[in-house]
Amino acid sequence: MHYIRLLRPAKIQSSAGGLVASLLFTITTDLGDSFLCPDGGSIDLVVAAEDSSADPADSAAAQRRGRQACRYKWKTGMRVLDAKVKLWPGLEKETVNCRIAIYPTQQRPRENSTPLGALHVGDVLPWRIGAGETLKMGAVMPATFEFVSGVCAPVSVRTLGLGTGHTGGDGGGDEVLNLQFEEDIGESIARHIWDAGVVTSAYLADACSSLESIREVLPIENESFNVLELGSGVGILGITIASILPKVAAAQGQTLKNARVLLTDLEEAEERARSNIAKTETTLARNPKDGAHVTIEYENLDWDEGREGRFGSLAAATPWDLVVLSDCTYNMDSLPALVGTLSALHAAKEHHLDTGDSGPVKSSVLLATKPRHSSEEALFGLLKDQSWAYRVIKEIPLPKIGDENEIVQIYLLEKGGHIV
Ligand SMILES: C[S@@+](CC[C@H](N)C(=O)[O-])C[C@H]1O[C@@H](n2cnc3c(N)ncnc32)[C@H](O)[C@@H]1O
Missing domain, CATH: 2.60.40 (Immunoglobulin-like)
Known part of the structure; x- marks a missing residue:
């Protein structure tokens, strides 16, 4: 794109x-x-x-x-x-x-x-x-x-129109929920949106209309479903998930109470992410049929800290039902810290749930990537070493004007529990 x-x-x-x-x-x-x-x-x-x-x-x-x-x-x-x-x-x-x-x-x-x-x-x-x-x-x-x-x-606004599944008041077509994401004018990795975030957000919003598809990517098993996003950047993926969660839950026969999405990234992302959360809260408050009752928060989380099990108070307080990330695996040097953070979140979840005889704790991660270089494949060796199972659940071709087509891959990673 x-x-x-x-x-x-x-x-x-x-x-x-x-x-x-x-x-x-x-x-x-x-x-x-x-x-x-x-x-x-x-x-x-x-x-x-x-x-x-x-x-x-x-x-x-x-x-x-x-x-x-x-x-x-x-x-x-x-x-x-x-x-x-x-x-x-x-x-x-x-x-x-x-x-x-x-x-x-x-x-x-x-x-x-x-x-x-x-x-x-x-x-x-x-x-x-x-x-x-x-x-x-x-x-x-x-x-x-x-x-x-x-x-x-000094910001530009990217607007992503999501179909809501509600019919317009005049009986017209599907109403559109327009989510707005500010990003910086100028160079910054954390303060821009990236292809895998846009495409995965679009895919999840679209998959809401198919129970089979959405159950595989966002299975909601409890009313306080919670999601942690790593490397959220300006927040496009986590904020889109928060906005569609009530619809996703309803499709699976659930009504959410106390559902939460926590965006995390390095400090330099904080200002834009918080500002986009505030914008979304205003949009959702005007559309109470949508995600107004899902709490969206932000906290800094550096993977170099995370891999050591050092989390901020919000990330540490919850055994996360789902961890999500998009376009965070392009830099080979940061992969050990990233995978270490996923494993430390799993260990924290085990500690929280301490299930005794009721079996091992399972962690699920939705990881989206637009492969850019063969060095990124080091990710899979690291995942294997730390007993993460992984499989591609969706590949979305991404045509590029005047150039070779690209692809966005969405993986499901699982650790612990009964892995299918
Ligand atoms: C290419 S951007 C993707 C942003 C966003 N997920 C998206 O799809 O638009 C990669 C993100 O990973 C974050 N990141 C890189 N290294 C990190 C680290 N050590 N700890 C936490 N976040 C990191 C960057 O700050 C940046 O926001």
Whole structure:
């Protein structure tokens, strides 16, 4: 998949015709190691601005509320594009409150999916994309930027549209729950979203509609089901799981009480992850049919500490039903600490549950990866050495525009108990 990324915070500039927003952006892979190079020579992009003035009673603001948009082409060989979108007349720079999205026109319009530049989960799942659609060639993750009082925050927002399984009030199609994830403008591994996180989130949200599929990946056996995420980054996987858990539980005949999802990562991820948790809580509170009653928390957890059994108070307090992680196995050097942390979480669970005669304690881990290099296979030797059983439960092809297709693999790891 490719991602639209700003190279610097967007700016408001004066021009002869009034104010314009200027956005210098690129389109690269998640790792930023190659630029989008479309096979057909170019892809069409829309840059659209929407007034986000808070007060609907402000009639002047209401008058200028119409969407401003212009079109650009991203051509093979391009590395940056400097887009300018004209803003509404009569504005002073300091009074500009608006949202600007950049997205490819290939993205299908979705019913009830209102935010600009949302990527629907179906756009990355091959079995949801129609034969003739250009999305078959690969998706481009749109980006949205917010101006408040003329200043653009140094974050971009990625919007993931999940089908909720509820029918719209007008009896229309499936309602869409739009989860928003802030990520940094600039280089940082922990403060960006990555392909395996996006694809696995999309897969889990989609699998909710099939009892068989969801039971295999998210089996819910108790009403206080709890999930720990390692290396959560901005939180896309854990937050998506928290948002779909009530639906997943209902499909399995369970009603959740005190369900929890704990995101963990290094300290540098904390600010973005906490901010995304707060955004999600606001979204879910507006959609009480969805995950409002699942607690989402964050705590720092460095695998170098975790492998020694040293956990923060939240991670240590619970025998976790499920541990999840995505795109955390690309660096061979950190694999021993990561696998050591999984084993230490298993040991902590055994200590918590101390089941006596009722048999050994079992731990389950959902691990998603987009294999990037053969050195990553060292993971499986380490897992074997520490008595983890593993199997692939889903492989999802990930087409990439102008390049070789990739794949996201979802593994189930199990240790202890009766392993099937
Ligand atoms: C490629 S990112 C994936 C982020 C997220 N899971 C996703 O799919 O978008 C890898 C994550 O692992 C985290 N990480 C790397 N080494 C770590 C360590 N020693 N302890 C805890 N987290 C670590 C990074 O901070 C980063 O957030």
